[in-house]
Amino acid sequence: MNFITIDKKDWTRGIDQSRNAYRVYGPVKDENGCQIKPLAPDTHPEMDAAVTVMSAKSVLFPQTEKILTATLDELKDDHHVMKPVETDDMPRVVLGIRPYDAKAVQLVKLNFDNPDYQDPYWCAAYDATTFVGLGVTHPGPCDFSTAVGSGPFSEDGLDVLMADMDDKYLTKILTEKGEKWAAACGFDTVADPKESQVLFDVLRKEAEKQIQTNVATDKLAGKTILDLYDAPFWDEVAFSCINCGTCTFVCPTCWCFDIQDETRHNTAVRFRNWDTCMSPLFTHHASGHNPRVTKVQRVRQRFMHKLKYFLDKYDQGIMCVGCGRCVASCPVNIDIREVCNRMNDYETTK
Amino acid sequence: MMGNLLEQMGVDRDRIHFSWISSAEATKFVDVVKEISDKVRALGPNKKFVKDYNK
């Protein structure tokens, strides 16, 4: 664990220097809000961008990813043989990622990289990515990361954590990947470890104080799945839901996908696309049966997965990092904080 | 209205044609198809609404 300071006047020079070793991603503002995007050689991350509408999930797990391709031309020897597509294996760095998004990557990793199964595409992207986080000094009204095991200055999942100190970034290097990145940028002004850690602790406490929402998850583990499943409040919670995919797509911990093959003339391509449990198609069986044919069933399933099934299966807290994006983007203002509290407080009358 | 919306989106209006042809009007069908094929071919390859798998 070492600390450096990065003078803001030196920041863009450093980023540009790192471009021969890293593909750079960072927040950019456009007229529709802030997004994390790959940065062209002459653009730099807008580090003061407010929370991005979409998470950094697409850096490792793009919404549409070509995974295999084949030729259908029967005159070729390898026709109908699916082959991997050329991937961009260049190391990449995500600048200005928020700590809760980095924790989310660790939660998603439980799904894509575990002893039973490793997703080759996600794992390759993860190994190639360095996460340079920026602590959130002013958490917004939808941020409830502290209630769910993360926080505005949490280090979980980050390779580097920076704190904005007006004219400079006080920077904590957390991993070897982080060290490599700092070296590639030529950021080497050492800072005193003791003092720096004290400063970080102060900033962390100040930021955490600003988080207003109280979300309780302590009693969720103790409830049975069926009690929560049969609870009477789901109709009310689900009424306004329009079953779009907004919450699932903006969520950094949602990981479901759909694989499809498309053909055109003599080319076949296999794509992986994000999928959403909010869609009626999600559980539509080939037989025509759909176990979650109604909206209420799908809404209930999403919250049960996030706040109960995942909790029970992995014992790592709920499948939510408190980024608040679903709260901010839901067209009908369904608030996971309210639902979580409702589930946590629910006692059966028997 | 469909032709108008496509035109509004920048698609060449001359690529879109409408015709009422009954199954009993075989000659008309052939004539219309020939006419449309010639007209559209003269406009050159269309680049819009074409899915590019190389991206």
Place this chain on the structure above:
Amino acid sequence: MDTCIEKIRAIGADLLAKGTVEKVIGFANGSIPMATRPVALTSEKDMDKLVFNSVCGLNLANYVSKNSLSKKEGKIAVVAKGCDARNLVTHIVENQISRDQIYIIGVPCTGMVDKRKIAALFEDEITGFEEDNDSLTVSSASKTETVKKADVLRHNCRVCTHRNPPVYDVMAGEPVEEQTLDQPYEDVDQIAAMDPDARWTYFEKLTENCIRCYACRNACPLCYCPTCFVDESGPQWVGKGQNETDVTTFHFLRAFHCAGRCTDCGACVEACPMGINVRDFTRKLNKDALELFGWEAGLDLDKRPPLDVYSPNDPNDFIK
């Protein structure tokens, strides 16, 4: 504006108490600034939960189409602004509901605000929003601003000529004055004035951030197909990913399925998490419906929409 909320609550309470309706669908306060949420209330004691203000931007007619209602449901009251009521009329004309299945609580509307426009006035996130007639007080951690509602109206509300519900069972307030506009379709004309390649680029750029969440489609009261064309799989018509041809096809075709039916309520844009103005597709069709057929959707229970009905006078010089 006089939000009529007291009257709305009183009407709702009365309807429920008398058993005239089983349920009142309206808006309730949201959990974050500038948010309201659709809600269905069944008890007259809950009428205090209803609100009506300048951030009630969704269309409640979305909740009363055939597949939204269970077969056993009785009569339902719906709080409806001008555009919402027009969509209820469209639902009735299209046989999604019968006239006697809904009780329309009409609300004269002076428009909804554009939340993104307001958010753009701030560098940081908005933490407070208050409305006092035409004056809005918006605050964030760094500052507080007072804006005039008229300056931050949504575009569809600025060009709205049907603020009063054309059909209703009861009006919750005095009708407001309708606007007369010289050039209501100026935005459509601006695009039409560009050359074709510029127009194509405009529409490509418009949808470049689309994440295929279908919030626009699902918020739209007109989109009630049990299986949408993008969800068909035998055959599959449109790819599900972010390829721009697939994205453009989705928006183009969805707009076309709303041709002659759209009331420009703006729920699609309100719902979109990426702030895409999908109305650029539907407004061209609305303009054509008006110019070619003299038609505006949802104004008359007894008239069928132009794409539903053949008349010898229909424009047909484009057909060979």
